[in-house]
Amino acid sequence: MATDTPAAPPPRSPGPAPGRDPAITLVDVVKDYGGARDGAAVRGVNLTIGQGEFFSLLGPSGCGKTTTLRMIAGFEEPTGGQILLHGRDVVGVPPNKRDINLVFQSYALFPHLSVADNVAFGLRRRRVPKDEVHDRVDRMLHTVELADKADRRPRQLSGGQQQRVALARALVNRPRALLLDEPLGALDLKLRQSMQLELKRIQREVGITFVYVTHDQAEALTMSDRIAVLNGGLVEQVGSPREVYERPATAFVAGFIGTSNVLSGRLATAGPDTGTLDLGDGQRVTLPLPDGATAGSPVELTVRPEKITLTATPPTGHASRVRGTVEEVVYLGTSSSYTVRTAAGAEMTVFQPNDGTATVTPGRGDTVWLSWATAHSYPLAPAPSAAPLPAPGPDSDAALIPR
Template sequence: MATDTLSPPPAAGPAIRLVDVVKDFSGADGNAAVVRGIDLAIEEGEFFSLLGPSGCGKTTTLRMIAGFEEPTSGQILLHGGDMVGVPANKRDINMVFQSYALFPHLSVADNVAFGLRRKRVPKEELRERVDTVLRTVELADKADRRPRQLSGGQQQRVALARALVNRPRALLLDEPLGALDLKLRQSMQLELKRIQREVGITFVYVTHDQAEALTMSDRIAVMNNGLVEQVAPPQQVYEQPATAFVAGFIGTSNLIGGRLASASAGTGVVDLGDGQRITVPLRDPHPAGATVELTVRPEKITLTDGPSDAASRVRGTVREVVYLGTSTNYTIDTATGAEMTVFQPNDGTASVRPQRGETVWLSWTAEHSYLLTPSPAPRTPAPGPAPLTAR
């Protein structure tokens, strides 16, 4: 198929930009600022995910982009145009929800064509656009079926096709795979990424599932308590988390506190107490003597029965051993008082297989340690016009 029949025209600058956006429900249904001053720039044709726990503000942010909520203050720009005050049906975007909301009495093709018929699109163009989008979502052979004759994943693809057929400049997706079982979710993650790549439309995806975000996204904004704590590609978010929250929320991470004993030439030595020190890279300036917190991922750590030559090593006692097939996971109480988790692959490469109660040494290379920064504080929004009433 010719993908340009579904792709939006090229545009200069970000597809979507949020400037110091605040959403405060005080005096309405609650007493808290749900979104507390965020800035985001989402590029044209990007698969961008808003990731965070329940209540962090990600869905409210998506609804403000869609026009279902108005910000208390700040700007929402779609392709350069300020959308604050512009009704949802006047914005060149579509939204896909967790609920498919398909018409049970209509065929797949008629469900997809529903919006085009309301816009009075000519029959020949309507048929061509429906056929094209059904091929894109690989449902062309299901065009005459009713929704009840489809699987959950197929129904979700119909809902996606119904949004794509309108040729929006951006597509917003609010946890659309939440109702599917795990295996089907994993399959649909790859399908969604394939479809997004083919049509070239900007996707903004809301999820609380870290694996989902890592699988599909070009970039991820990790949200916490109404703020964005990090925006980066998946590998950077995982390997170089900016804050303790990001390190703990994305996968499993060991958080270690200490004092920066010395710092020079991009390298620091952290004193953990009990006479144990580790070497860390300093990507940003830190004064000697500062209290710091660092993270290291469990799979980056090697276990040995004696001290190694690694610049970063800690002694500990094995408290728990869990066999998980592809790996064995260890919980270790270190001599410094910190609890650490270690993942060892069961591929025959591990030098030791310690049991509960045994003393071990944990070691890793310096570049696998990452110093964390404090979580951002909410900004006080600049004075502006009186807030609009949320619809």
């Protein structure tokens, strides 16, 4: 059942990782395309991205991640708030004065130029000396492992190689930050997975701040130092890949990243550190006590499918245990997925490895017990609410921008 907990205020982003100075800071950034609440694409975003960090903006289509990236780049102006690049407010500063580059999903390479000339294009426009152009292009082509293809035309390269040329062209200008808008979206699955590792390697070698937009959870988990999960123009959680997966802050984050089981109810007991949902007939769920919760408080929690143990009889040793009936079994190769309908009517998913360690391999219709440790019950916070939208100024052109 749903809780009656009020919405939380939009969270402030934690600072960059230890040892990293802030490179990009967003303070209460709003983008309103229509002057009305339903026209706000970004509704009070606060982020701090560290120098040299690989930072991902993750969320579904329409959540505001690309709009946020375009505001950092200067292609969109915020309705309200500040955007700081290395401490300097750049709201109103044109894109070519921001010392950042943007890489799109489309490669936009010049078909009539060689790989080397494509990479050198920006340097030559800036009238960089010829010898320096040659040295910088050569070093960058070695970084992206395309030095042996310097004389080829883009049409002679694979999709992944073309993407690396686009990346080299952006990096050779030595920007202080590189923004990437779903750059791997046009690649097939195997090539995309390979390029994820390549991108991370390149970022680590050049040491430049990367801000990466994606809707692919696995992609963000694979490459990122930290991830901001966006939903409806708001940031619901910022953390390392392990933090957002292992300890999702809200029900949306739990459901969007990986597979998760979300349970809700009221606390039957509340001790100093843990609380209990009493489901009757020997069934219960224990969880770390949320801040301020007492007996009778509504709570919502999540447990990941791989944290759950299946047994045919009531388990011992685990504080949480729930009885149910297996409705579906799916073989996934390294594991099997079980869909279990609990006695209370909730649907839960359980992943069990196919490595011979399972104590039971139930079939459809079998009664099973699900159990897990208290530490694997993660209390969920309410979804954040939006900050009030600023009133448009007399010179605002918000009403002229199509939704």
